[in-house]
Structures are given as structure tokens and as C-alpha cells.
Amino acid sequence: MNISQILGTRTSSAATSSQTTTQAxxxxxxxxxxxxxxxxxxxxxxxxxxxxxxxxxxxxxxxSVAQTSAKSLTTLKDSSTSDEAKKALTAFISDFNKMVNSTxxxxxxxxxxNIISRGMTRAMTADFSRVDxxxxxxxxxxxxxxxxxxxxKFEAAFxxxxxxxxxxxxxxxxxxxxxxxxxxxSDGRISSSMSVLSSKSSNLQLQQSALLKLAQQYASLSxxxxxxxxxxxxxxx
Numbered sequence: 480m481n482i483s484q485i486l487g488t489r490t491s492s493a494a495t496s497s498q499t500t501t502q503a504x505x506x507x508x509x510x511x512x513x514x515x516x517x518x519x520x521x522x523x524x525x526x527x528x529x530x531x532x533x534x535x536x537x538x539x540x541x542x543s544v545a546q547t548s549a550k551s552l553t554t555l556k557d558s559s560t561s562d563e564a565k566k567a568l569t570a571f572i573s574d575f576n577k578m579v580n581s582t583x584x585x586x587x588x589x590x591x592x593n594i595i596s597r598g599m600t601r602a603m604t605a606d607f608s609r610v611d612x613x614x615x616x617x618x619x620x621x622x623x624x625x626x627x628x629x630x631x632k633f634e635a636a637f638x639x640x641x642x643x644x645x646x647x648x649x650x651x652x653x654x655x656x657x658x659x660x661x662x663x664x665s666d667g668r669i670s671s672s673m674s675v676l677s678s679k680s681s682n683l684q685l686q687q688s689a690l691l692k693l694a695q696q697y698a699s700l701s702x703x704x705x706x707x708x709x710x711x712x713x714x715x716x
Contacts, residue, residue: 514694521687528680534582535676538596539669541578545603546659548574552652555645561637565630568618568648572626575603575655579624595668600624603658612636612647 548571555564582596604620607613616636617629637644662669 510697514690514697517690518687518694521683521690525680525683525687528676528683532673532676532680535595535669535673538578538581538599539663539673541574541581542599542659542663542669545571545574545578546656546663549652549655549659552648553656555648557642557645559641559645561634561641564637564641564644564648565628565633568628568633571652571655572628576625595672597624598668599658599662602662603655605658606654607651612643613651616644616647618651 548567551567552571555567579596579600582593601624604624604626607620613619615632617632619627619629621627633644661667664670
């Protein structure tokens with residue numbers, strides 16, 4: 480039985496006992512309204528915290544996947560073909576873009592989920608502008624943080640200098656791997672934010688439990704106690 484049902488039982492039982500009890504129950508509505516208002520607020524906050532915690536958890540997993548793909552760019556062999564290099568880069572771009580998109584389901588609030596996502600994307604691509612060869616091989620970053628590849632330019636660049644392209648990809652892989660390791664560390668922003676959200680969710684659950692107990696206690700009050708509670712409530716208004 481939830482809080483609304485408990486309070487409904489309180490009002491229903493009061494209304495059927497006597498006229499005096501009915502009047503007391505009606506007069507006590509401000510107390511019921513106050514409890515219901517607090518219940519709704521806590522439920523909304525709990526739902527938001529849970530949703531953002533889930534989103535951040537998914538984001539953390541996607542960062543790990545992108546990091547693994549980035550590492551593959553550093554292990555290309557001198558004998559790797561254009562298709563092999565392009566396959567590794569395309570896989571990384573796909574995983575990176577999934578990471579960027581993974582927070583778009585975050586509930587809009589002040590939890591900072593999207594802020595962390597944008598900061599993470601900037602950190603992982605901050606040095607891309609320093610690698611001039613990236614543009615020449617058709618590797619660019621869009622305004623939303625996602626990565627794009629012009630395969631025709633890539634193939635032309637690889638044909639002109641296979642070792643040059645492989646060296647550039649290795650630099651990209653190293654930069655992303657380093658940034659991801661920092662963010663995924665136990666003291667990184669992702670873990671810290673997940674800890675804060677988890678703590679917030681736990682506190683909200685405790686508040687909901689306390690409010691449920693209060694509603695149960697109120698529902699068990701006698702008519703005279705309800706009147707006393709109402710007088711106390713009004714005295715504080």
C-alpha cells in the first residue's frame with residue numbers, strides 16, 4: 480500500500496464513523512495535502528536520480544568500449560592494408576559516436592550527466608587539432624562532438640603514405656586511451672558523479688520511507704488526535 484492509499488483509508492474510515500469525525504477528516508485535509516505534495520516531490524526526484532544514474536552507468540560502459548577501439552589503432556602493423564586500417568578506424572568512430580549519443584536520454588536536471596559527457600568528449604579530442612594529418616586523411620570532428628571519416632580522402636592518404644597514416648592513427652589511439660583512463664579511474668569524474676548520484680538516490684529512498692511511516696502513523700490516529708494535529712498544523716501557518 481502506497482502513501483496515497485494509506486491516506487485515503489484514513490479519510491474513508493473517518494468519513495463513515497460519525498459527523499464529527501467527518502468534519503475532523505475534512506479539516507485535516509491540509510495535512511494530507513502536505514504529505515501528498517512531499518510524496519510527489521520525492522518520487523519525481525527519485526525517478527530523475529535513478530534515470531541519470533542508469534544513463535551515467537551506460538556512458539561509463541561506452542567510454543570503456545571506445546577506449547578499447549582506440550587501443551586497436553595503436554596496434555596496426557606495418558603490413559596492415561588500407562582496408563584493415565580503415566576498418567579499425569571506422570570501428571573506433573562508431574564506438575566513439577555511440578559514447579557521445581549515450582547521454583541523450585538523460586533527464587534534464589542539475590545532475591551534470593550531459594556536462595560530464597561534453598567534457599569527456601572535449602578531453603578525448605582536445606589534441607586532434609594538433610594532428611594536421613587528420614584533416615588530410617578525412618578525419619574530422621563535428622560540432623556535436625561526433626567524429627566523421629571521408630573514406631575517399633582516407634584511402635588516398637593511405638596510398639600516398641601508409642606509414643604516415645598508421646603513425647597518425649597511433650597518436651589518436653594514444654590520446655583517447657590516455658583521456659579515457661583518466662576519466663574511468665576511481666577518482667575520475669565519472670566515478671565521482673556516480674557516487675554522488677547513488678548517495679542522492681539512497682537519501683531519497685530514506686526520505687520516502689520516513690514519509691511512508693509518517694503517513695501510516697497519521698492514518699492510525701483517532702479523531703481527537705486528528706483535530707489536535709490540525710490545530711498544531713494551523714498554528715504553524
